[in-house]
Amino acid sequence: MSAHDVVLPLSPVDADFVLADLDPDSTPGMESKKAAEKELAAGRESLDSLQERLFAESRFGGERSVLLVLQAMDTAGKGGIVRHVVGGIDPQGVHIHAFKAPTDEEKEHDFLWRIRKQLPGHGSIGVFDRSHYEDVLIHRVRGFSSPEVIEERYGIINEFEAEVVASGTTIVKVMLHISKEEQKARLEERLDRPDKNWKYNPGDVDERLLWNDYQEAYQIALTRTSTPDAPWFAVPANHKWYARWAVQGLLLDAMTRLDPQWPAADYNVEAEKARLAAS
């Protein structure tokens, strides 16, 4: 795959973006499930190959990496993205971290403290399953922080991400957008199937009852923190096959723009051949 083959499936969120106007059932840029799955399978190899080059580059001084931030309402399919998109990459080049409710130790620090510790190393692809955005999402909806503190955080996040990008990390932020009806169907399935019961938590319904508040919190967070350096993409996610294809496309685009190359040896190849032959 060359740099010219990748076309962004979606536009980044801009100031005029309205989440409520994005149809979770839509599949922009992709006509069918069959075509999406075919491209997903092919893209897996491209992504794996690009990541290997990025990793190789880092072994000879390269300092670049990629960070995929995943945010969504429960059941929107973050886990499926990790399994089906990221799962095609050599696991040695991937660092996945799921941010849960902060521990007591984490609460004693700035909200970005635990985030910084999980940033991907050089040559790696980092994946955040939830992130520092919880501090302006659930914190806003549940009132865990005051409006003044939350107001300040949008700017702090933008500064933080600009710093991360300047240090060599390409940031791709994805919000998986499902409808309230689709969430109900997916939660029902978790209750209906004994092999899915473990994925259900009574707290999921408590959060669901605050659906509109969360949509509003996402609307604000997405528009205030989508920057040219670290754009947000809102991905329609009622069709899992679409969301997986689209997120893979976003990652492929980011990696293709990085265009990592096999590094030149920093040792004398002919001299090493001679040493090896004599060993």
Place this chain on the structure above:
Amino acid sequence: MSAHDVVLPLSPVDADFVLADLDPDSTPGMESKKAAEKELAAGRESLDSLQERLFAESRFGGERSVLLVLQAMDTAGKGGIVRHVVGGIDPQGVHIHAFKAPTDEEKEHDFLWRIRKQLPGHGSIGVFDRSHYEDVLIHRVRGFSSPEVIEERYGIINEFEAEVVASGTTIVKVMLHISKEEQKARLEERLDRPDKNWKYNPGDVDERLLWNDYQEAYQIALTRTSTPDAPWFAVPANHKWYARWAVQGLLLDAMTRLDPQWPAADYNVEAEKARLAAS
């Protein structure tokens, strides 16, 4: 796959084991590359499914996990095992750590300090690419520690691993065994191919010149630390397809013996269905 389908491809190392007698070209229990690759593909799904159950179990209080320890001479194929065997498992359930030369901070602590920090969480499969065994391998060969200190470490390792096993972690230790000639061919390939140059390090030949010392260090480490609780398996690895099949078999055997089950809901399913319906 039922518990009865898994047959260990290899016997664990015992007191009579002689590494020098194990033919790195041999393929015990498997007749052909084609058959091995077919079983590897099928085993991937079984392994992924077993891991998901182990993970589910952990969400409802289960405290079990699996740790795969990989040790080998350079080029023996540790990376290929991670990519082709572990890579078939949902990455959210896997924790891989490559132990490099210890940092200054790590050197200030007991040699197991950095190891303990990377043990897998409940429900996860941990993979150690190199491990605490470096402290009785390269340390022995290079004299980084005194003979007395190294002598003491075999017992310390056995006690440590017994403690880890008692806490719920199944340990599978694998030494990938290649021949000196095969290593030469693989290093030559890294020097011949520009897209493999990054995998070569001049230090690899320095270590290769100490081949016999390393074999002796492995012989001692394997026989002194292969316990019923945490056995070693020496896997012939001149044929990559064989080593991958065999290591997958060892993991499948461990996971099948754990026999994880979907946990029963710890909430009232019918009550939750009613709450969800009303939401």
